[in-house]
Amino acid sequence: MLRFLPLKPSRLYRCVKLLVALGVSVVLLMNTHTLLAPFQKNQLTDRRFLALNKCPACFGTSWCRKFTNGQVSFEAWGRLRLLDAFNVKNVFFAQYGEPREGARRVVLKRLGSSQELADIDQKICKRATGRPRCDLVQAVYKTEFARLNGDVRLLTPEVVEGWSDLVHCPSQRLLDRVVRRYAETKDSGSFLLKNLKDTERMQLLMTLAFNPEPLVLQSFPSDEGWPFPKYLGACGRMVAVNYVGEELWSFYNAPWEKRVDLAKQLMDIAEQLTNNDFDFALYLLDVSFDNFAVGPRDGKVIVVDAENVVVADKRLIRQNKPENYDVWYESKFEECDKEACLSFSKDVLCSRVTVDHNYYAVCQNLLSRYATWRGSHGGLLHDPPADVAEDGHLEAMLEECANPRKRHGRFAAAKELRDYLTQLSGATAR
Template identity: 45%
Template sequence: MAYCRRLCTRLCLACSSQKCLRFLLILLVVIGASIYYNLFFFLTTNYLEDRDFVGVDKCPACYGTSMCHEFNHGHLSLSSYSRMRFLDIVNVKNVYFGWHNEKNIDVILKRLGHDTELASFDANLCKNAGAGQDCDVAKSIFQTKFSRVLETTSLEVAHVEGLSDVVRCPSERLLERILMMYRDHVPGQSLSKDHKLMLMTMLSVNPEPIIYTIFPHSEGWPFPQYYGACGRLIVEEYVGKTLGSYFHSDWSTRLDLAYQVMKIAEQLTNNDLEYALYMTDVSFDNFAVNKDGRVLVIDAENIIVVDKRKIKTDAKPSWNERHQSFHDECKSHPGCLSFSSELLCKRHSSDHNYYATCHGLLAKNSEWAGTKGGLLHDPPADLPEREQLNTLIAECEKPSQRNGRYDAMQQLLQLLSELTDGS
């Protein structure tokens, strides 16, 4: 406001005639009205009722239609700064805050990719269909390799090879589970041709909804609840603040959170379903803490799912040799992980999740917002187990002996459990 007054004063001094002053007054009124109109338009328009914004015109080259009724009837709306569409220029991940009016809950909406990634997917789809410049992806997807899934009632290995991490090493059991659990999110639970192509689109663009569907929150998995999709927007539970928001919390809080993330690493490695879910992108922004203080994984795009039962049944050479992850000091970005998807797919046991969690969240070089030290930085000076804790974290990140990470992980879990109970 002060700037505007100064500007007006300067303009008035520069313009002494009555006509000029009248012109300036009209100009300022027009500018003010324009600003008011645009702000009013942004704050009152429900973009989730806009088919173009939602991307329904792309279907079945989209993520689903199970929530289109809620979108079309205004049950969902953007909230917080996501309502300011001019801020989309900095929202490169295409993640929006939203509100479900009927359920009275906060939600997160995702396009599952950057604009460039989605444009690349469309371009490749059109190229695979042999379509020209005026390609309609909604029609062209029927002419692509994805259409092979329409020829069978099942989801087969040949349909999904090389699409994304969730099917990096597919098994019939895993694909059956994907199809079965996906059917529960389809109206009427009957898979049409369109629904099958929507499944293939998700598997190709970003399989996060598939992970949330086949390993649901309701069954105790550490992921948000997945509600459904409309066009090229998915809707999932808003968990809460990211783990990084607790980087400078008190010691007892950080101790509990660290114990939880290590238990997540253990659950994703060893569970009753005999699937190993290997996290290949671990950072403070990929975890969040809900209102009950529970830590959940909120970015599941880069998770390799391994059917441990199949590995045991096939019993190929070296299947039962413990796989050890080595950090190669990759420099692509802070917290990057070294891994071989080929080896993860072949071994029944791997310490990858232990390595990923210790390296990305607990080690001294783990950082958030430019601050290093890991989630358990600065343990109390009078903590008797201080040296033991630091030693186990270092051993978990870079073991001093072969397979040492397995033992370090179990000791670290035990120590964190004891410290949490005693805090």
């Protein structure tokens, strides 16, 4: 006669645990091929993964041969698509190999979240057909991105003004520079649109409207000393740029001497982007610790996110002479309870010759006591050595640079701070 003994709670728990473990093991065994597939195949050779099938509603094709030849591959866990849910910015690290040069690290960007990319597809379809879904390749020829097809000579401000931060207030001189340096064409070097193919023009306009970062990197290249990564190329909706190094946040608790050097470089960047021989002012609208990186060998600070950059043509401002164009503009300090806050007016940035915005952004969000990031307060120059802290001079300069009390105080404090950090760097180097 069979007897059924009641299971104790502890024994029941162990049985359930065993059954769950067995179930998971079975599922893993049944899906081994699916789970390992990303590690067995280079996904960056897949046209659909790159969204190459959506061109010319894409960012370019100059690097497609490198992708399809397998010269670019994801690093380690970057191959596992399950992790994409946590990679909201769609930024990936990869290895790029040249037969004679060996492999080097690059950064791949989709230039937007998956939702943002889906939204742009939907907008293109709605404008072309009135429906949210359509044949995207056919639809893009019926949008404003195709407006300049044909024998059009110039890309003019009236066509693209306000599309993105880069062209919030474009001058003809800026747009000629953008077209002349456009790297997604074999016939680069001319500012005439008619020298571009129809598909290349649409790709340029698509990039300009969706995320102009690649055009900023091409128009103000690192080879000329601009503080941006080197633009390498694009394939479909994947853009490749040179890997710079670890993000600035990694150096938040670095030795004082290192932080002084980084702070000096940040102020130098603010000065360079504000005043340069080209008479273009590049104003950084998104200044935070994760938008800068530091080179592992040369220790050079680079702006690694150039999506939100307003470019003002100072020559055009002097020529047009809008109201108060020659009055020095001082950005208004505002405290807030969020990270990386900035207060600014794009229209003002575009209508004044002398603006302190970049000094304000760097001092408030990166260097001073007002800088907050990932729960930390105090900025990159926190906890100075006793001999620096005693006289209070550094603290006073940072305070005036972030939250000035005097008229034109931030301009003076920024210059004084740059000189002071240069002296500190020299002293620590000896």
